[in-house]
Amino acid sequence: MLKEKADNILLAGGDILNLSSGKREKADIVLMKGKIDRIGEIDRGSFRGVVHDISGNIVVPGLMDMHVHLREPGREDKETIATGCAAAMAGGFTAVACMPNTTPAIDTQEVVRFVKKKAEDELVAVYPVAAITKGRQGKEITEMAELVRSGAVAFSDDGNPVVDTSIMRHALEYASMYDALTIDHCEDCSLSHGGHMNEGTMSTKLGIPGIPNAAESIHISRDIELARLTGGRIHIAHLSVKEGVELVRRAKQEGLGVSCEVTPHHLLFTDADLISFDTNLKMNPPLRTEEDIAALERGIKEGVIDVFASDHAPHTIEDKEVEFDAAPFGILGLETLLGIILQQIVKRGLLTLAAALAKMIVAPRELLNLPIPLIAQGEIANLTIFHPDKTFIYDLCKSKSKSRNAPYDGMELPGQVYGVVNRGFICRTALGAAVND
Amino acid sequence: MALSSSHLLGLEGVPADDIRTILDTAENIKTIFDRPIPKVPTLRGITVVNLFFEASTRTRISFELAEKRLSADTVNFSSSTSSVKKGETLKDTVRNIAAMKINMIVIRHSAAGAAYFLTQCTDATIINAGDGQHEHPTQALLDMMTLREKWGQLAGKKVAIIGDVMHSRVAGSNIRGLLTMGAEVMVCGPKTLIPPGLHEFGVNVSYDIDEAIGWADALNVLRIQLERQEKGLFPTLREYHAEFGITRERIERAKKELIIMHPGPINRGVELDSDVADSDASIILDQVTNGVAVRMAVLVLLSGMDSNESSG
Incomplete structure (x- = not known):
């Protein structure tokens, strides 16, 4: 990892991608004291500073992943804020929103402050999501006003749904006073209970208890009705079922405050990939079927899906290297999110490059009421620089995460990240060998 | 006669020829049961561990009898509470047992895929005696x-x-x-x-x-x-x-x-x-009777020993 001050630096030969027009325009960028000093054609020869040749790369406002698990405080053996941020940078992200299922949970201002303090020297901006209920127990709502004031950007009991409908209703009402987004992990636990994978032909074949699509869609339906009742803003985390896509589509047509995100693994794998009982393909919601992927893709194409997020969920080798039933849910994702979206969504023509990137740059920040970085003279430099066509072989051994629970080792992905710029620094990380250098 | 796989994890993908081989061998072996001493030396020097993480009476006894009638050395490990609860992972349990130089493991476990998982932890031959709701x-x-x-x-x-x-x-x-x-x-x-x-x-x-x-x-x-x-x-x-x-x-x-x-x-x-x-x-x-014969056949065929010797 190469980190240097974003001061007196020339980013030469790259293209700035305009996210609204989709146009790529060749432009050199000079960084001074962490800010964008000049944009245009700049003579390398006369530039007195460090020149980064980024020809072939595109420059966009820094990417944000609004669904990651950084495990700190509590499970620093799995990930820390520092290692999670390193993985984020390697993946091309300058901002993350971290989920509150830590120990203790992020349910008081002290824990919010702890997370922010730990992250203050990082290049990556870490935005804590606070718990909806105290201790994520689903019983009493947290001190939402104080949490918002201390820096929480949204609320979620992620990992668990809020089971009690009345609590969820009040949470949505209360959070809406502060215009804070409520993110729900949609799972009817009485229906998913004991399940370890998607219910269907594959679960029958493997003899693993299943989780039906309805466990997710029932809960999504409930949340949509609560958005209608309360006028609050609900965000469906890691949407994985075809029924859910239709529910969100209808809710949006009705103008309700409903948004949703999709993870790369739910676009890339199906339950049929579990044939070897690989615990690195065990997550919640589980991998579904080709039919669900087709529906998610349709939803992406038709604007139903707002955000791409990784649900980066580090677990130790000891935790994952066990029999399937005993393994925890979740896989890594920060370093491969961009590549998988480029491969599955952009290369296959479902969305333009600009539209796909907007779901990792603009949409999450809009939902979380965060400012969207601009690439303009005088602005703070918050940039992601990557080559959309250049592929690399993902080398899990070189992951910056503290954990290794990813099914992507050895996979060739497009979108090699050159580096990221934010908070006065430029950082470069190579995740694996470039293929078509 | 040999099987196309070195373990018996399930019948998924097992070709008809293999099934026929096992059933033919078992029928052959069954003739031993009527002898005055219903025992053959085929698996002498072979160590088999019966690793039962779930309560089982008949399957465990059936395997044990099969092993004894083939003169294998057998060790039983039974634990109704899974070893995970005792703080040891299945992988560690198996690697520890495998380190004692054993040849074959018969495993019963409540998790689907547990037998498959063992093949990734040890070089020993694995026989699935029931994994979750998956296969037996x-x-x-x-x-x-x-x-x-x-x-x-x-x-x-x-x-x-x-x-x-x-x-x-x-x-x-x-x-x-x-x-x-x-x-x-x-x-x-x-x-x-x-x-x-x-x-x-x-x-x-x-x-x-x-x-x-x-x-x-x-x-x-x-x-x-x-x-x-x-x-x-x-x-x-x-x-x-x-x-x-x-x-x-x-x-x-x-x-x-x-x-x-x-x-x-x-x-x-x-x-x-x-x-x-x-x-x-x-x-x-x-x-029940055939259970012992079938398990003897599976043990012999997977051990690589000459199956004719076991009935001859």
């Missing part, structure tokens, strides 16, 4: 051996598996093995105990016990556990018996020859009435 290959092999003894062949025959198919690894392996051997399979039970997608495997599904009896040449009746009632999968054992229990009246109404099987232990009066279980149609005790 030696049970299906002994079922097929017993049916083949009766019928001469399995192809074209109709077997109905009755009861809790959802939670049954016996059903999982029987469906695979029987279909591979060219038999037809129907499952019958309350809808709450039939897993999704079975028709995609070529299995007939019925919720009407009389239809199943009318269709089948043999019934393989699965054990019904009270805990399924507690989970709300059927209302009472009483109603289960009334709707799906195998009774003499039902059998007689079908007016045909029908073979009755059960993997045991039987809940008499629930899934199977005593007068049927103990009737001439029942081959339940033959299944």
Whole structure:
């Protein structure tokens, strides 16, 4: 990892991608004291500073992943804020929103402050999501006003749904006073209970208890009705079922405050990939079927899906290297999110490059009421620089995460990240060998 | 004669030739049982560990007898609470045992895929004695051996598996093995105990016990556990018996020859009435006898030892 001050630096030969027009325009960028000093054609020869040749790369406002698990405080053996941020940078992200299922949970201002303090020297901006209920127990709502004031950007009991409908209703009402987004992990636990994978032909074949699509869609339906009742803003985390896509589509047509995100693994794998009982393909919601992927893709194409997020969920080798039933849910994702979206969504023509990137740059920040970085003279430099066509072989051994629970080792992905710029620094990380250098 | 795989993890993907080899070998081996000393030296010097993480009486005894009759050295490890709870992972348990230079592991575990998982932890030969709701290959092999003894062949025959198919690894392996051997399979039970997608495997599904009896040449009746009632999968054992229990009246109404099987232990009066279980149609005790022979055959074939020596 190469980190240097974003001061007196020339980013030469790259293209700035305009996210609204989709146009790529060749432009050199000079960084001074962490800010964008000049944009245009700049003579390398006369530039007195460090020149980064980024020809072939595109420059966009820094990417944000609004669904990651950084495990700190509590499970620093799995990930820390520092290692999670390193993985984020390697993946091309300058901002993350971290989920509150830590120990203790992020349910008081002290824990919010702890997370922010730990992250203050990082290049990556870490935005804590606070718990909806105290201790994520689903019983009493947290001190939402104080949490918002201390820096929480949204609320979620992620990992668990809020089971009690009345609590969820009040949470949505209360959070809406502060215009804070409520993110729900949609799972009817009485229906998913004991399940370890998607219910269907594959679960029958493997003899693993299943989780039906309805466990997710029932809960999504409930949340949509609560958005209608309360006028609050609900965000469906890691949407994985075809029924859910239709529910969100209808809710949006009705103008309700409903948004949703999709993870790369739910676009890339199906339950049929579990044939070897690989615990690195065990997550919640589980991998579904080709039919669900087709529906998610349709939803992406038709604007139903707002955000791409990784649900980066580090677990130790000891935790994952066990029999399937005993393994925890979740896989890594920060370093491969961009590549998988480029491969599955952009290369296959479902969305333009600009539209796909907007779901990792603009949409999450809009939902979380965060400012969207601009690439303009005088602005703070918050940039992601990557080559959309250049592929690399993902080398899990070189992951910056503290954990290794990813099914992507050895996979060739497009979108090699050159580096990221934010908070006065430029950082470069190579995740694996470039293929078509 | 050798098998195409070095482990027996299930009957998924096991070719008909392998199944035939195992059943032929088992029939051969069975002749040993009538000798004054029913024991052969085939697996002398081979160490087999029986690793049972789930309560089991008959399968464990059957394997142990099979190993002893082949003169293998055997060690038993039983733990009803999984070792995870004791703070040791399955991987560590297995690697520790494997470090004592053992050759084969017979594993029973509550998690599907546990036998497969072991193949990634050790070089020892793995035999699956039941993993979760997934597979129980030696049970299906002994079922097929017993049916083949009766019928001469399995192809074209109709077997109905009755009861809790959802939670049954016996059903999982029987469906695979029987279909591979060219038999037809129907499952019958309350809808709450039939897993999704079975028709995609070529299995007939019925919720009407009389239809199943009318269709089948043999019934393989699965054990019904009270805990399924507690989970709300059927209302009472009483109603289960009334709707799906195998009774003499039902059998007689079908007016045909029908073979009755059960993997045991039987809940008499629930899934199977005593007068049927103990009737001439029942081959339940033959299944138990054949279980030892099939397990001996599997052990011999996977050990790489000469199987002719075991019957010669």
